[in-house]
Amino acid sequence: MNSNKNEIRSKLALLQLATELGSISKACDIMGYSRDSYYRFKKQYEEAGERGLKNLSRKKPALKNRVSQEVEDQVIEIALDYPNYGQAKAAELLTARGCTISASGVRTIWVRHNLETKKNRLVALNSHLRQQNQLSFKSQHDMEQLYKLEQNETALDCKYPGDVCVQDTFSIGVVEPIGQLFQHTFIDAYSQYAIAIVTDNKESATAAEFLSTTVMPWYQEHKIPINSLLTDRGAEFSGKQSAAPFKQLLEQTEINHIQMRAYNGPVVNGLAARFQQLAYDEFYAPFLKNHRITDIEELNTQLQKWLNRYNHQYAIAGRYTLGKTAVEVLALSKHLLT
Known part of the structure; x- marks a missing residue:
């Protein structure tokens, strides 16, 4: 800095x-x-x-150390086919199939997709089978009991889009001549579909307006109910008086409010933070470096274009997405909402 x-x-x-x-x-x-x-x-x-x-970061992912997409797909497939196998056994099986990869290489891919534990692989398998319409809720319950996946351990695990969502406020920084700007972010924890806008404040009324006028209409249009909303304990979400507009909206819409630090969530672990860092690195930093913005609407227009690319074109790592785009996951999971 x-x-x-x-x-x-x-x-x-x-x-x-x-x-x-x-x-x-x-x-x-x-x-x-x-x-x-x-x-x-x-x-x-x-x-x-x-x-x-301002100099943009020259750090780039070490692509030469990344395996091909074909190998990554096979590693994910092994995790779903044999969720009880550890990384060494999975690497041994893959090598026998002609796909040479080390145990540490398997773990690296599993970590990227949140598959590093047996429990996470089982949850991903449940999600994958349900997306393919091959696993009923009863079968899922039986599998959870078989592998002793207690409900109190998986309280924040997502069953379908809209089951658990995340809202956060991100400081973009001071952008002259407008001043301090913030991004209000809303992400579906299951599909990682993202909705966001730029404003000049982070007040509770603004967060509530974003949720009611931007987010909810999109979810209503796609017939996706919002069951639970996870936020941190920022003043706009949890203050006794400062958060009144936001709390009132959730009470009126009967959305369950989960208040905790995002990084404490077993599923949405840092989800908003990771997305906001991605937005800053790939959109805000290069765009603001090369353009002088004179009003918020101009920046919002460009943000919506980038969000469209993110939701439709970015292959997203995660135990529910498994390398698919957010829109693809929504399409695959639509039947889970009925």
């Missing part, structure tokens, strides 16, 4: 010094930059202000 601020100050100093000296070459010599860098910084500053001078 501090290194980024220092880098921005250094670039601003170069632009200012060139103006004061009336010579780009002298300013570049003094500051240790090339003329090409000066013109690049000048263009970035003119297009997006100080935010345009």
Whole structure:
């Protein structure tokens, strides 16, 4: 954070010094930059202000260490076919099939899809079979009893879309000339379908309005009931007085309110935080670096375009999604709502 601020100050100093000296070459010599860098910084500053001078993270996923999609699909298949097998046994079976992968490689993929424990693999198997309409609720109950999956341990496990959802408020930061901006986020924990908007505040009334006017109409249109809503203990969700509008809305709509830190949830573990970090890295940071935004609606329009790509095109890791897109999971799970 501090290194980024220092880098921005250094670039601003170069632009200012060139103006004061009336010579780009002298300013570049003094500051240790090339003329090409000066013109690049000048263009970035003119297009997006100080935010345009911020260096984006150069960290990229180590794709060379990632297995192919075909291998990943086989590892997930083994987890569902043999949920009692550990990573070593699964790797041995895969190798026998001609798919060479180490036990640690199997575990890496299982962790990415939340399949690292026997319980999680059984829950994923239940979900997969029900998506394929091959497992009734009674069969599911029998399987849970067989493997001693107690209900109090799986209270937040999702049975279908809308069963457990997550709402959170994310600080985007100060965007000149608008000011401080926030993203209100709503995610279905089963399919990981996301809905979000940008506002200039995080008050309870705004969170309630987002839920009632943006989220609920979409769920009603797709005939998906919202059963439980998980939030953290932010003032907009849980304050005795500050959260009154949000609490009243949930009472009126009879939505069960689960208040806890998102990272404490056994299923939605950090779900909102992971999605919001993805949104910042892949949408906000590059977009705001290259564009000067003068009103919130303009930013919201671009956010909705990115959300459409996320929901329709992003392969999502998770024990319910298993590498499918959010829209694909919703389509596969539609019959579970009837």
